Amino acid sequence: xxxxxxxxxxxxxxxxxxxxxxxxxxxxxxxxxxxxxxxxxxxxxxxxxxxxxxxxxxxxxxxxxxxxxxxxxxxxxxxxxxxxxxxxxxxxxxxxxxxxxxxxxxxxxxxxxxxxxxxxxxxxxxxxxxxxxxxxxxxxxxxxxxxxxxxxxxxx
Ligand SMILES: [Zn+2]
Numbered sequence: 001x002x003x004x005x006x007x008x009x010x011x012x013x014x015x016x017x018x019x020x021x022x023x024x025x026x027x028x029x030x031x032x033x034x035x036x037x038x039x040x041x042x043x044x045x046x047x048x049x050x051x052x053x054x055x056x057x058x059x060x061x062x063x064x065x066x067x068x069x070x071x072x073x074x075x076x077x078x079x080x081x082x083x084x085x086x087x088x089x090x091x092x093x094x095x096x097x098x099x100x101x102x103x104x105x106x107x108x109x110x111x112x113x114x115x116x117x118x119x120x121x122x123x124x125x126x127x128x129x130x131x132x133x134x135x136x137x138x139x140x141x142x143x144x145x146x147x148x149x150x151x152x153x154x155x156x
């Protein structure tokens with residue numbers, strides 16, 4: 001393997017968080033798949049990705065991608081010639097997220113507090129707090145989902 005000047009991180013790949021499809025999924029009910037169109041090297045492609053839904057304690061559902069390559073249930077897919085999970089890309093989370101579980105739990109608690117969501121990742125998503133910018137909300141939810149996923153993977 002060639003030696004790289006910089007160790008690649010997941011930041012090198014464009015992200016496809018399930019949370020960016022929240023509104024779509026809300027409108028379309030409990031769909032089992034989402035078809036995504038994209039352009040790669042000048043060619044149009046489309047891929048149908050399986051989705052699963054797990055109910056939240058406070059109503060609503062939490063949605064997950066199933067990695068098109070390995071079938072793992074994940075919150076975020078990455079683009080590397082095609083869509084796949086971080087396990088298939090073979091990279092770990094960015095260093096910011098490579099932290100002990102207790103630190104991850106603390107960060108998640110801070111995010112949930114800011115969002116006004118009940119504590120505990122098992123409670124899934126709440127709504128957007130009044131007065132919060134959509135952009136801020138999306139950023140927090142994406143961070144929440146990535147950390148929550150890592151916590152779940154470590155605890156299982
Ligand atoms: Zn995978």
